[in-house]
Amino acid sequence: VKGEKKVKAAGRPSGGKVRHKRQALQDMARPLKQWLYKHRDNPYPTKTEKILLSAAFSGCRPPS
Numbered sequence: 085v086k087g088e089k090k091v092k093a094a095g096r097p098s099g100g101k102v103r104h105k106r107q108a109l110q111d112m113a114r115p116l117k118q119w120l121y122k123h124r125d126n127p128y129p130t131k132t133e134k135i136l137l138s139a140a141f142s143g144c145r146p147p148s
Contacts, residue, residue: 115140 119137120127129137 112141 116137119129119133123129
């Protein structure tokens with residue numbers, strides 16, 4: 085109908101944004117899942133591993 089504007093549902097992002105967000109979350113979780121798979125017999129990280137995993141999850145480099 086001419087003159088009417090389409091209104092998005094309140095609080096729902098468009099489909100492209102949802103896909104992008106989901107992919108970003110999967111990319112962030114990938115290093116954690118890989119570590120867990122490698123250490124499935126003892127899934128308790130050392131302090132050093134915790135620092136490295138947190139750096140990988142946050143997307144930044146660990147301090148040198």
